[in-house]
Amino acid sequence: xxxxxxxxxxxxxxxxxxxxxxxxxxxxxxxxxxxxxxxxxxxxxxxxxxxxxxxxxxxxxxxxxxxxxxxxxxxxxxxxxxxxxxxxxxxxxxxxxxxxxxxxxxxxxxxxxxxxxxxxxxxxxxxxxxxxxxxxx
Numbered sequence: 001x002x003x004x005x006x007x008x009x010x011x012x013x014x015x016x017x018x019x020x021x022x023x024x025x026x027x028x029x030x031x032x033x034x035x036x037x038x039x040x041x042x043x044x045x046x047x048x049x050x051x052x053x054x055x056x057x058x059x060x061x062x063x064x065x066x067x068x069x070x071x072x073x074x075x076x077x078x079x080x081x082x083x084x085x086x087x088x089x090x091x092x093x094x095x096x097x098x099x100x101x102x103x104x105x106x107x108x109x110x111x112x113x114x115x116x117x118x119x120x121x122x123x124x125x126x127x128x129x130x131x132x133x134x135x136x137x
Contacts, residue, residue, distance in 0.1 A: 006030065007029075010026055015081070023041055024038070025063065057089060
């Protein structure tokens with residue numbers, strides 16, 4: 001019998017077996033009190049088989065259910081398939097966002113408009129946005 005007190009789990013919510021729509025969750029702890037970190041929140045670009053649709057975003061229903069235990073969203077790099085759904089989907093879970101200054105600037109985290117949208121609960125947790133704020137002010 002295994003000890004399930006603290007287990008590490010991986011939950012890919014997008015970007016597996018396809019290009020784009022990257023979103024992975026890493027959880028640690030017991031099943032009912034697991035802390036989560038999300039990595040990336042990207043989009044996929046629709047093909048000719050989906051006329052009238054430009055972007056496809058990951059299904060974040062599980063992430064929203066776990067939002068009380070979501071500790072952070074980490075953006076790995078500045079490609080839209082890794083950050084493209086940020087502005088549309090972040091308001092549904094409002095976790096602190098961490099990114100390099102370049103990724104923050106490319107994704108819009110560093111812009112005044114985006115900082116205002118994201119600042120309602122976690123602007124102090126946006127290190128790249130804080131760094132960019134100094135440059136913009």
